Amino acid sequence: RYMKIICVLVTYNRIDKLKTALKSYVNQTTLPDKMIVVDNHSNDGTIEFLNEWCEINHGFEKELIFLPNNTGGSGGFYAGLKKALEYDSDWIYISDDDAYLDDDVIEKIKRYATSTDDNVGAICATVKENDGLGYYHRRVIKEGVLGIKEKNLPDTDYNRKCVELSTYSFVGTAIRTSSLWNIGLPNKDFFLWYDDTEHGIRMGKRYKILFYPDIVVKHDVDSANTGVNWKKYYGYRNNLLSIKYNYNIRYFKNKIMMLRISMLRDYLIPARRPLIEMKKQAIKDAKNNKLGISEVYYPGAKL
Numbered sequence: 001r002y003m004k005i006i007c008v009l010v011t012y013n014r015i016d017k018l019k020t021a022l023k024s025y026v027n028q029t030t031l032p033d034k035m036i037v038v039d040n041h042s043n044d045g046t047i048e049f050l051n052e053w054c055e056i057n058h059g060f061e062k063e064l065i066f067l068p069n070n071t072g073g074s075g076g077f078y079a080g081l082k083k084a085l086e087y088d089s090d091w092i093y094i095s096d097d098d099a100y101l102d103d104d105v106i107e108k109i110k111r112y113a114t115s116t117d118d119n120v121g122a123i124c125a126t127v128k129e130n131d132g133l134g135y136y137h138r139r140v141i142k143e144g145v146l147g148i149k150e151k152n153l154p155d156t157d158y159n160r161k162c163v164e165l166s167t168y169s170f171v172g173t174a175i176r177t178s179s180l181w182n183i184g185l186p187n188k189d190f191f192l193w194y195d196d197t198e199h200g201i202r203m204g205k206r207y208k209i210l211f212y213p214d215i216v217v218k219h220d221v222d223s224a225n226t227g228v229n230w231k232k233y234y235g236y237r238n239n240l241l242s243i244k245y246n247y248n249i250r251y252f253k254n255k256i257m258m259l260r261i262s263m264l265r266d267y268l269i270p271a272r273r274p275l276i277e278m279k280k281q282a283i284k285d286a287k288n289n290k291l292g293i294s295e296v297y298y299p300g301a302k303l
Contacts, residue, residue, distance in 0.1 A: 006089045007032040010076035011097035012040035018097040030107035034061040038080040074195035078188035093174040102216045121179030121207025125172030125215035141166035147254040165209040167200030172217035189291035194238030233297035236282035
């Protein structure tokens with residue numbers, strides 16, 4: 001029977017990358033059935049561009065969602081996936097505005113999905129970045145005595161036909177619609193970072209996540225910011241919450257202990273001292289289940 005795929009893309013103030021990304025969907029050898037684009041309150045001409053793009057017939061249905069404020073990646077994917085669930089589909093492919101699909105991504109997802117049964121909840125692609133593979137997108141998680149360990153797949157796994165994962169990033173990932181109904185939507189209040197990993201952990205606990213290395217998506221990421229910036233707070237807090245929500249509480253306590261040990265090292269390097277307060281705040285907020293945008297570490301905050 002015919003397999004229906006809806007694509008969900010989230011964008012915010014990256015009009016040039018968005019144009020390249022959308023072109024990669026239009027160029028697919030097998031087109032999606034519908035595309036939902038969520039705009040996170042852009043102010044760089046994205047809204048005007050999307051309204052014009054929506055009027056062009058590219059061979060698939062289109063729907064635009066304009067959010068009244070910037071809800072971050074987590075809020076954008078929550079809105080897009082929630083809307084996708086209003087329609088009949090078999091799979092939902094999700095991605096950012098800086099991810100460009102090889103021409104056969106949808107075709108291959110359909111092909112591999114046809115040979116899977118209902119215990120497979122997600123199919124993932126290889127993510128290539130400017131300097132090689134985006135290893136952190138494809139991980140396995142091990143529960144050990146000292147805590148949760150996330151490990152990137154080794155190079156050898158990229159030469160195999162199929163590998164099972166424990167979680168995923170939303171870049172280059174297709175989710176079976178029925179499994180999304182069962183595990184729920186991403187946590188919209190994570191704002192930034194780890195919303196997809198936490199969602200992937202939930203998926204991996206109930207369903208198989210299959211990685212097919214020959215499906216390829218290019219991730220046009222900017223150079224890594226190695227300095228201390230406000231975004232890192234969400235990495236610390238949401239990593240803690242992901243462990244708290246999905247594993248034995250002792251792993252949460254162990255992770256806090258490891259963060260506190262790392263703060264001792266931060267004291268020795270002046271440039272890292274702002275991280276101490278950030279980690280303290282992340283621990284406090286994770287303990288108190290305080291989500292959303294931080295009053296201290298908000299977009300553009302100077303540290």
